Amino acid sequence: MSVRPSSALREKADALALLLSSGQSSTIAINALFEELGITNEQIADTALHGSVATGHIGIYKPEEVDGEIVYSRDVSRKARWTYFADIPVIPAKGTRKRVVLLGESVARGFLLDPGFTPAQVLGTLLNGNADKDEFEVIDLAETNLGMAGLKERYREALALEPDMVLFLAGNNWRDDLVNMILTDKTYLSRVKDALVVNQDISSARTILEELFSKLVGSFLEYVRTVGGPELPVIFAIPEFNLLDCRSTPGERFISRLPDNGIAGWIAARDQAELALKEQDAQRGIAEANRMIALDPSHPYGYELLADAHLLLQEYDKARVYLETARDTALFCRTNSKPRMFNITRQTILREAATHKIGVVDIPEVFSRHLNGRIPGKDLFLDYCHFTAEGIQVAMQAVADKVLALSGNKASGKVPAASIRPDQEVHAMAHLFAAIHNAHWGQQYGILYHHCVKALQYSKEIARTMIYYCDMMNRSASNNLCKTLEILVTGNTRLDRYVHALLHPRSGKTMEIDLVNAMVAALQTAGVNLNKYVDDLRNKEHGVAGQAVNLLETFYHATSYDEYQGTKAAFYQARDAQSVFFLVAAKDEPVFFDISLRVPGLQEEGKIRVLLNGVQVSEVAVSGKWTRHSLTVPADICTNGINTVTISWPVPEQLVAAEQRTTADEAILDAAFYVFGEIVTFTATSNTATHFELN
Numbered sequence: 001m002s003v004r005p006s007s008a009l010r011e012k013a014d015a016l017a018l019l020l021s022s023g024q025s026s027t028i029a030i031n032a033l034f035e036e037l038g039i040t041n042e043q044i045a046d047t048a049l050h051g052s053v054a055t056g057h058i059g060i061y062k063p064e065e066v067d068g069e070i071v072y073s074r075d076v077s078r079k080a081r082w083t084y085f086a087d088i089p090v091i092p093a094k095g096t097r098k099r100v101v102l103l104g105e106s107v108a109r110g111f112l113l114d115p116g117f118t119p120a121q122v123l124g125t126l127l128n129g130n131a132d133k134d135e136f137e138v139i140d141l142a143e144t145n146l147g148m149a150g151l152k153e154r155y156r157e158a159l160a161l162e163p164d165m166v167l168f169l170a171g172n173n174w175r176d177d178l179v180n181m182i183l184t185d186k187t188y189l190s191r192v193k194d195a196l197v198v199n200q201d202i203s204s205a206r207t208i209l210e211e212l213f214s215k216l217v218g219s220f221l222e223y224v225r226t227v228g229g230p231e232l233p234v235i236f237a238i239p240e241f242n243l244l245d246c247r248s249t250p251g252e253r254f255i256s257r258l259p260d261n262g263i264a265g266w267i268a269a270r271d272q273a274e275l276a277l278k279e280q281d282a283q284r285g286i287a288e289a290n291r292m293i294a295l296d297p298s299h300p301y302g303y304e305l306l307a308d309a310h311l312l313l314q315e316y317d318k319a320r321v322y323l324e325t326a327r328d329t330a331l332f333c334r335t336n337s338k339p340r341m342f343n344i345t346r347q348t349i350l351r352e353a354a355t356h357k358i359g360v361v362d363i364p365e366v367f368s369r370h371l372n373g374r375i376p377g378k379d380l381f382l383d384y385c386h387f388t389a390e391g392i393q394v395a396m397q398a399v400a401d402k403v404l405a406l407s408g409n410k411a412s413g414k415v416p417a418a419s420i421r422p423d424q425e426v427h428a429m430a431h432l433f434a435a436i437h438n439a440h441w442g443q444q445y446g447i448l449y450h451h452c453v454k455a456l457q458y459s460k461e462i463a464r465t466m467i468y469y470c471d472m473m474n475r476s477a478s479n480n481l482c483k484t485l486e487i488l489v490t491g492n493t494r495l496d497r498y499v500h501a502l503l504h505p506r507s508g509k510t511m512e513i514d515l516v517n518a519m520v521a522a523l524q525t526a527g528v529n530l531n532k533y534v535d536d537l538r539n540k541e542h543g544v545a546g547q548a549v550n551l552l553e554t555f556y557h558a559t560s561y562d563e564y565q566g567t568k569a570a571f572y573q574a575r576d577a578q579s580v581f582f583l584v585a586a587k588d589e590p591v592f593f594d595i596s597l598r599v600p601g602l603q604e605e606g607k608i609r610v611l612l613n614g615v616q617v618s619e620v621a622v623s624g625k626w627t628r629h630s631l632t633v634p635a636d637i638c639t640n641g642i643n644t645v646t647i648s649w650p651v652p653e654q655l656v657a658a659e660q661r662t663t664a665d666e667a668i669l670d671a672a673f674y675v676f677g678e679i680v681t682f683t684a685t686s687n688t689a690t691h692f693e694l695n
C-alpha cells in the first residue's frame with residue numbers, strides 16, 4: 001500500500017525540480033525547498049560534496065594526472081562557460097611558490113579589460129616584484145556573474161588547490177541571494193510585504209532588508225572560516241561603486257505608489273529640483289530634492305539631485321553620502337539593477353571580518369585616499385563597478401601590500417603598480433565595450449561619448465568596429481540575423497569574450513540612439529562623417545513614410561535593457577507621468593497615429609496630452625476602460641530623423657486608503673509602483689492609405 005504525497009509536498013517537489021533543471025538558481029532557494037521536503041542540511045551537504053568529489057571539478061577545470069601530479073585543465077564539456085573565467089588553459093600542480101587563489105565575480109576578472117589586463121596579472125607582478133623572500137603564484141578563479149552561493153561552491157572546490165592564501169574580491173552580485181533568501185522564507189517575506197505594501201512604511205522596509213542582508217553576509221563570513229579551517233589566511237577586498245558617473249536608469253526611477261497626494265507632490269518637487277539645478281540654484285535644488293526624499297525615501301533620484309546640488313557647492317563629503325544612499329535604493333528592486341556593493345554589505349564585513357580572522361582591504365577607502373577625498377568616477381571605473389586600468393593598479397597595490405604583510409614579506413617598492421600597463425589595443429577595446437555596456441544599462445550620452453572618444457584616441461582602427469556597430473543597431477532585424485554581427489565577430493578575435501554585449505534580449509532590441517549618436521560624434525573627431533549614412537539607414541529601416549510602425553516595439557521606447565522585476569503585462573505600462581516614444585519621420589510630412597489606451601482604476605474621465613518634439617498636438621479623453629483614438633500631426637512639426645512623441649498621463653491628486661490596499665495580496669513590486677497608464681496599440685505612419693487601412 002502506497003501513501004500519496006500531499007498536494008503541498010507535490011508543489012514543493014515541482015518547484016524544486018524547476019529550480020534544479022534551470023541551472024541558474026541560487027542554492028539558497030534549493031536548500032530551503034530541500035528542508036521543507038524533510039531533507040536535512042547535512043544530507044544536502046553530503047550529496048553536494050559527493051558530487052564534487054566524484055568529478056573533482058573546480059569551476060570549468062577538471063583534474064588530470066600528468067607525470068604523477070594532479071593538474072586542472074579546462075573541461076571541453078563546459079566550454080560554454082569558458083568565457084566567464086580567466087583565459088587560462090591549465091592550473092598547474094602546486095610547487096614551491098606561495099599560492100594565492102583569487103575568487104570573485106566580474107570585477108575580479110577585470111571585465112572589459114580581460115584577458116589583456118586583469119587584477120590577477122597585476123597582483124602577481126606586484127607580489128613577485130616587491131617581495132623580499134618569497135615567490136608567489138596567483139591562481140585566477142574569478143568568474144563573471146558569480147553570486148554568493150556560487151562563490152561558496154567555488155571556494156570549497158578551490159581548497160583542493162592547497163592555497164597558502166585565499167583572496168576574495170566580491171560582493172557586487174549578492175542582492176539576488178538576498179531576494180532568494182526572502183522569497184524562500186515565509187517569515188521574511190511577510191515582514192517585507194507588510195512594511196512595503198500594507199503599511200507603506202519605506203523606512204521600516206529598508207531597516208528589515210538591511211537587517212536580513214547583514215545576516216546573510218555574516219553567514220558567508222562564518223562559512224568561509226568554517227570550511228577553510230582556522231589557519232588558512234583569507235583576505236576580503238571590498239569593491240567600490242562608480243558614484244560620480246553612474247546614475248539611475250529610467251527603470252530605476254519608476255514612481256512609487258505613494259499615499260494621499262504623495263505622487264503629485266513628488267513629481268512637482270522633481271520638476272522644480274531639475275529646474276533649480278539647470279539654473280545653478282543649489283539651495284533651491286537642495287530644498288526640492290529634500291521634499292522628494294521626504295515623500296519617497298526609496299527612490300534614487302531625489303538623492304542624486306541632492307548630491308548634484310552639493311557638488312555645485314563643492315561639498316563633496318555630503319555629495320558622497322547622498323550618492324551612496326541613491327546607490328543603495330536598489331535594495332527595493334525596481335529593476336534588475338546594476339551589480340553593486342551595498343553599504344550594509346561593506347559595513348557588515350568591516351564589523352565582523354576580524355571575528356572570523358579574515359583580513360580586509362577596503363577599496364572604497366583606498367580610492368578615497370588615492371583621490372584625496374574626491375568622489376570616484378570615470379577615472380577609476382569603466383562603468384558602474386568595473387575598474388579602469390588605473391582602478392586595477394590602485395586596488396591591487398593595496399591588496400599586494402596586505403598579502404605581503406600577512407605572508408611575512410617586506411614590500412621593496414621596486415615595482416610600482418603604475419608601471420604595469422595594458423597595451424593601446426586593450427585600452428581601446430575596453431573603452432568601446434564600456435560605451436556599449438553603459439548604454440545597455442541606461443547611462444546618459446555624456447559618458448557614452450567619453451568612452452567612444454577614448455577608444456578612438458587609443459586606436460584609430462576601432463573606427464571600423466564603431467561603423468559596423470552603428471549599422472547593426474539601426475537594422476530592424478535581430479542582431480544575430482545581421483551580416484554586420486558576423487563581420488564584427490570574425491574581424492576581431494578580441495570580441496569573442498564580449499560577444500554577449502553584441503546581442504540583446506529576445507524581442508527586446510533598441511536603436512540605442514544615444515550610443516549611436518555618441519559614436520557618430522566621436523567618429524567625426526577622427527575625420528569620419530557617418531551622419532548621412534545613419535540618417536538614411538534609420539529612415540529605411542524605421543521610417544513611417546511607407547509603413548505603419550508599431551511604437552510599442554522596444555525600438556521605439558526602450559533606452560536600456562534593465563527589466564521590471566514584477567509581473568510582465570501583455571501591453572505597455574507607464575510607471576512615470578510621461579512616456580516617451582521615438583518616431584523616425586521626414587520634415588514637412590504629416591503623421592497619423594492610432595492609439596488604444598486606458599488609465600487603470602480611473603473612476604472619472606481624464607485627459608492625456610500628446611506632444612511631438614515638445615509641442616502639444618492633441619489632448620484626448622481617457623478612462624479606466626480601453627479607448628481608441630486617431631490623431632493627425634500637422635506636416636510642419638516633424639523634423640528629419642528622430643522625433644520624440646510624449647504621452648503625458650494624468651497625475652493622481654489623491655490615493656484613498658481603500659485604493660492603496662486593493663493590491664496588497666498581489667506581487668510586492670506590482671503593488672509598490674504606480675501605473676499611470678497602459679497602451680495596447682500605438683501605430684504611426686505618414687502614408688494616408690496605410691492609415692485608413694488601420695482604421
